[in-house]
Amino acid sequence: MLKIDRLTKRRGSALILSDVSFEARRGRVTGFLGPNGAGKSSTLRILLGLDHPTSGTALVDGVRFAALRDPLAKVGAVLDGSGAHRSRTGRAHLNWVAAAGGIPRRRVDEVLELVELSGAARKRVGGYSLGMGRRLALAAALLGDPEALVLDEPINGLDPEGIRWIRTFLRERAAAGHTVLLSSHLMGELSETVDDVVIINRGRVVAQGTLAEITGARRNLEDAFFALTSGSGR
Amino acid sequence: MRAVRALSAYRGELSKLASLPSVWAACLVGVVVPAGVAIINARSTSVDAGFQELAFGVVGVIVLGVVAASSEYFVDGEDNGRQITTSLTVVPSRTRFLLAKIAAVTTVATALAVVAAVITLLLIGQAAGLSRMFGAVVYWVLTALLAFGMTLLTRNGIIPLALLILNTSVVTVTFLLAKITTLAVYFPDMAGIRMFITEVDLPVRLSPVAGGAVMAAWVVALLVAGFATFRRRDA
Amino acid sequence: MSHDTRRWIHAETTKLWSLPATHLTALGTLVASAMLAIAFGAAGRPGGTTVLDAGLAPVGYTQVGFIILGVVAVTSEYSGGQLRTTLTAMPRRTTQHLAKLVSLAQFALLAAVITVLASIVVAGVVVGDQASLTEALRGIGGAAGYLTLTTLLSAAVAAIVRRTIPALAGLLVHYFIAGPLLRDRTDFATYLPDTAGYRMWFPGATGRLGALSPLTGAAVVLAWVVLAVAVSTTAFRRRDA
Numbered sequence: 001m002l003k004i005d006r007l008t009k010r011r012g013s014a015l016i017l018s019d020v021s022f023e024a025r026r027g028r029v030t031g032f033l034g035p036n037g038a039g040k041s042s043t044l045r046i047l048l049g050l051d052h053p054t055s056g057t058a059l060v061d062g063v064r065f066a067a068l069r070d071p072l073a074k075v076g077a078v079l080d081g082s083g084a085h086r087s088r089t090g091r092a093h094l095n096w097v098a099a100a101g102g103i104p105r106r107r108v109d110e111v112l113e114l115v116e117l118s119g120a121a122r123k124r125v126g127g128y129s130l131g132m133g134r135r136l137a138l139a140a141a142l143l144g145d146p147e148a149l150v151l152d153e154p155i156n157g158l159d160p161e162g163i164r165w166i167r168t169f170l171r172e173r174a175a176a177g178h179t180v181l182l183s184s185h186l187m188g189e190l191s192e193t194v195d196d197v198v199i200i201n202r203g204r205v206v207a208q209g210t211l212a213e214i215t216g217a218r219r220n221l222e223d224a225f226f227a228l229t230s231g232s233g234r
Numbered sequence: 235m236r237a238v239r240a241l242s243a244y245r246g247e248l249s250k251l252a253s254l255p256s257v258w259a260a261c262l263v264g265v266v267v268p269a270g271v272a273i274i275n276a277r278s279t280s281v282d283a284g285f286q287e288l289a290f291g292v293v294g295v296i297v298l299g300v301v302a303a304s305s306e307y308f309v310d311g312e313d314n315g316r317q318i319t320t321s322l323t324v325v326p327s328r329t330r331f332l333l334a335k336i337a338a339v340t341t342v343a344t345a346l347a348v349v350a351a352v353i354t355l356l357l358i359g360q361a362a363g364l365s366r367m368f369g370a371v372v373y374w375v376l377t378a379l380l381a382f383g384m385t386l387l388t389r390n391g392i393i394p395l396a397l398l399i400l401n402t403s404v405v406t407v408t409f410l411l412a413k414i415t416t417l418a419v420y421f422p423d424m425a426g427i428r429m430f431i432t433e434v435d436l437p438v439r440l441s442p443v444a445g446g447a448v449m450a451a452w453v454v455a456l457l458v459a460g461f462a463t464f465r466r467r468d469a
Numbered sequence: 470m471s472h473d474t475r476r477w478i479h480a481e482t483t484k485l486w487s488l489p490a491t492h493l494t495a496l497g498t499l500v501a502s503a504m505l506a507i508a509f510g511a512a513g514r515p516g517g518t519t520v521l522d523a524g525l526a527p528v529g530y531t532q533v534g535f536i537i538l539g540v541v542a543v544t545s546e547y548s549g550g551q552l553r554t555t556l557t558a559m560p561r562r563t564t565q566h567l568a569k570l571v572s573l574a575q576f577a578l579l580a581a582v583i584t585v586l587a588s589i590v591v592a593g594v595v596v597g598d599q600a601s602l603t604e605a606l607r608g609i610g611g612a613a614g615y616l617t618l619t620t621l622l623s624a625a626v627a628a629i630v631r632r633t634i635p636a637l638a639g640l641l642v643h644y645f646i647a648g649p650l651l652r653d654r655t656d657f658a659t660y661l662p663d664t665a666g667y668r669m670w671f672p673g674a675t676g677r678l679g680a681l682s683p684l685t686g687a688a689v690v691l692a693w694v695v696l697a698v699a700v701s702t703t704a705f706r707r708r709d710a
Contacts, residue, residue: 193681
């Protein structure tokens, strides 16, 4: 459903992405893994139309994100931070996002309930903890009950309980036939969550396949990851 | 030991200022505005020629004072990266931190004021009385500290920037107020301007020293208030 | 208007109204303007100040509130990474940018009409006179139009600069220092957005301030707005968010 095709991105003389291609399919959780600065966020930002690629395409059901008819119902995105202005309340933030997608207000209450932020809905985002900010971002992504979820480092800032919750949640989304694409630099946290794995290092995809294929003969995903990305300086 | 720590805190604040593009832009404005007006005005014969231009260039140190404080709190796009947290872990004593900052702002404002004054007065060919030039420099420095103090107090650069720049305009708000109440002559700018402008259409006469003292009193009061709240509140 | 456009204007309006900075700015401007109207009414030449003069003169100062409004409406997108949320919810950038400006114009127009009306009423009380209804309506219309255009120009400049303090400092230096100084000394200043629009809100202006008729002035200011919006839209489309 999400198709990244030969993506290259230069910033000045720096090569951020080089010929990156992979797919995230329906009903599966795809883990997009790599060390910090490998190009994960850049890829996701291009997929979401936030950054412009130098060449290549990133398509959602064959269409560029910016050309989607109903973006909130197609893709929900969680990038770093809360994605909300600090002096707005959590509910006010979700209200304008809902308005943009023509989504009824009662859905705002539903998603607040879902991410367990109902109690803090009238507080200003500036007073939120890191974890609450992440949950607000997730609530905004879920407003349109999207076919696909794109999450950049979703585990960052969550407490152990939150990590457990989001793992279960993402598995359920995939089981219901939705697409889930998540990036992470934490391998250990992910091996129980993902079906497919794409490993990126220094702007290039170094391996992709099912979890079993990537792990292969090695003990676990973490070992495989370090074997594939060794020499990256980390 | 204390002197060493104070000196390194001061150096730290100076390099912080030097690394802010807005500070460089402010310096540019501080020199270009009065010099530019001086060039357009070249034929002026007023006894205040050159000094009036400097009264407008003060906008440069307004931006300097505001940015010195607001950059600790408020950077667009970086919501969770408030520099103040880092600053206070590097220089844990809030008093030393603020004194270092005030010293750094004073240094930059003085340098900028001297450069702007020399260039402007040369351009206009004004035989500069040294004491008047000194008065103009003091006015600039006090204005920078005024802007800094207001921003520290409000933790928001927008309000001080708007009020102070608005009040540097051709007919200032305080001047207008002076038409209604003579008390308005004791506003910091109306009082401080006497340090270097001789022709003022204001109801109360103040000597340059008295004017400077009134303005300094405002600045001290504001900095003390800023200090008190800054020491009490959470970073 | 397409379905999207209407929704997105609605979303941008919701956004604008839920930002405390916009209400506070509008409210502060209203109060400051009324106080200045009292000052102008009281300070005016004996027997010479009309209600409209005293009520409209504050616009020269209170436009600062509208400049802040325009800047903050745009740069608030860059706080907390909100722009990412905006562009994932409203990915067509030209439409999004214009939707924001339309909702901002509506807000500014409303705030301007209330502010100018209140100032004229207050001035009327202080001066102890009345303005003719047609003249008052003309004054309110012209001033509100000027303030709305100024808000839009400020928003476009802020969208190009993307940072609050630099955008605001630049605009304020132009409107309150460079503009007034230039208009006293150079001819081209007649066509700068502050001087050109002067007679829109202050019909009695003379010299370069009165050089252009209110309508011509409005056209010149509008041209500046169109130019700035064209540049900001292009920049917004091209840049990585």
